[in-house]
Amino acid sequence: MSNLIKNLPTEIKKNKLKTGIFLGLSAYWGVILIGTFLSLN
Amino acid sequence: MEVFLPIAEVSVNIAAIFSLSGIVGVLSGLFGVGGGFLMTPFLIFLGVPPTYAVANEANNILATSVSGSTTHYLKDTLDYKMGLMIVVGGVFGTLIGIWTFTYFKDIGKIDIVISLAYMYILAIIGTAMLVEGLGEIDKARKKIITKKKLHVHYWIHGLPLRMRFQKSKLYESAFTPIIIGLIVGFIAAIMGIGGAFILVPAMIYIIGMPTRLIPGTSLFVTIFVSVIVTFLHAFNYGSIDLILVFMLVLGSIVGVQVGQKIGESVDSTGLKTLLAVLLLLVGIAIAYDTFFAEHAINDVVKIDVNNLNPLSMFIKKLSADMPTLYGLFSILFAVTLGVAAAFIRRFFSNLRKKYLN
Numbered sequence: 504m505s506n507l508i509k510n511l512p513t514e515i516k517k518n519k520l521k522t523g524i525f526l527g528l529s530a531y532w533g534v535i536l537i538g539t540f541l542s543l544n
Numbered sequence: 545m546e547v548f549l550p551i552a553e554v555s556v557n558i559a560a561i562f563s564l565s566g567i568v569g570v571l572s573g574l575f576g577v578g579g580g581f582l583m584t585p586f587l588i589f590l591g592v593p594p595t596y597a598v599a600n601e602a603n604n605i606l607a608t609s610v611s612g613s614t615t616h617y618l619k620d621t622l623d624y625k626m627g628l629m630i631v632v633g634g635v636f637g638t639l640i641g642i643w644t645f646t647y648f649k650d651i652g653k654i655d656i657v658i659s660l661a662y663m664y665i666l667a668i669i670g671t672a673m674l675v676e677g678l679g680e681i682d683k684a685r686k687k688i689i690t691k692k693k694l695h696v697h698y699w700i701h702g703l704p705l706r707m708r709f710q711k712s713k714l715y716e717s718a719f720t721p722i723i724i725g726l727i728v729g730f731i732a733a734i735m736g737i738g739g740a741f742i743l744v745p746a747m748i749y750i751i752g753m754p755t756r757l758i759p760g761t762s763l764f765v766t767i768f769v770s771v772i773v774t775f776l777h778a779f780n781y782g783s784i785d786l787i788l789v790f791m792l793v794l795g796s797i798v799g800v801q802v803g804q805k806i807g808e809s810v811d812s813t814g815l816k817t818l819l820a821v822l823l824l825l826v827g828i829a830i831a832y833d834t835f836f837a838e839h840a841i842n843d844v845v846k847i848d849v850n851n852l853n854p855l856s857m858f859i860k861k862l863s864a865d866m867p868t869l870y871g872l873f874s875i876l877f878a879v880t881l882g883v884a885a886a887f888i889r890r891f892f893s894n895l896r897k898k899y900l901n
Contacts, residue, residue: 542660
């Protein structure tokens with residue numbers, strides 16, 4: 504686990520596309536979840 | 545050119561409706577999905593209120609599924625027994641769905657519920673397709689071949705009331721297709737979609753049907769579910785607009801044929817990733833409309849209902865005075881267009897075989 508955390512920056516550099524997609528999807532899900540929460544309250 | 549929809553009471557651009565339903569039809573033919581989960585949001589963007597968009601897209605799906613199902617019937621690639629078991633669940637699911645729809649309509653929250661449902665469904669399908677598509681591209685690059693298990697047994701297969709499905713060569717509980725039908729019917733009633741995106745994976749991975757019987761059986765189930773959804777929407781809310789349905793059916797039937805032709809000569813792995821991106825973009829657009837620009841949806845020029853042409857006046861009066869007859873007519877209209885499209889396709893296919901081969 505600690506190795507993974509240490510190597511995380513190099514892994515991100517290696518897989519820029521995958522990291523971008525992961526961040527994009529996280530942002531998208533974040534927006535719709537927060538939006539739902541706000542609009543239903 | 546603008547056309548006034550007498551039931552929805554809004555004006556829409558004919559070219560926009562034709563081209564969008566044509567594009568969605570091409571995507572349906574290319575990827576084997578129904579396309580309802582794309583067309584309903586597009587109708588909402590064009591200014592059709594969500595309640596009307598759901599009902600009319602269900603009627604359009606009826607026509608396209610009748611057309612596709614007739615083609616599969618002529619090819620004998622349909623499992624009626626399995627289809628009817630799914631329909632049993634689908635009927636109950638649809639009734640529960642319409643009841644839920646009525647509840648949210650009564651408390652004035654139906655538009656936000658439809659928008660949220662689309663946002664989540666598009667987000668789930670888009671994310672799943674994107675991850676799968678990228679995985680497939682990765683595997684193809686690294687030349688990795690994975691062996692899949694032929695049939696996996698879940699708890700659902702152990703339920704009672706086992707029966708034999710000769711055509712699919714299966715012996716399993718009748719509750720498996722019934723439960724799947726229930727879920728599909730519920731979603732179809734609320735969102736105005738055929739539910740193929742749930743039904744097809746469920747038929748492959750849960751029921752374990754042979755792949756060649758899946759498209760025909762899925763379309764066969766969709767006919768019954770969309771008949772009930774169309775009739776209940778016409779009867780309860782008078783929301784079926786035959787002028788809109790006619791435009792949608794023409795665009796999507798032509799588009800589906802084009803999509804199927806393109807699909808025969810194109811590798812769909814890369815395209816699947818693009819479709820996933822498109823779904824996510826539509827989801828973002830709905831999120832923007834719902835959370836940040838909700839007023840824009842309803843910014844549509846309304847026309848005086850008393851100045852309608854005779855056809856629009858007739859449709860409006862028939863829908864208001866005789867909802868049962870109007871509902872039955874909507875179903876018959878879609879079924880006739882669907883069957884006619886299937887036979888026209890068969891005629892041209894025979895003609896091509898006769899003169900080109």
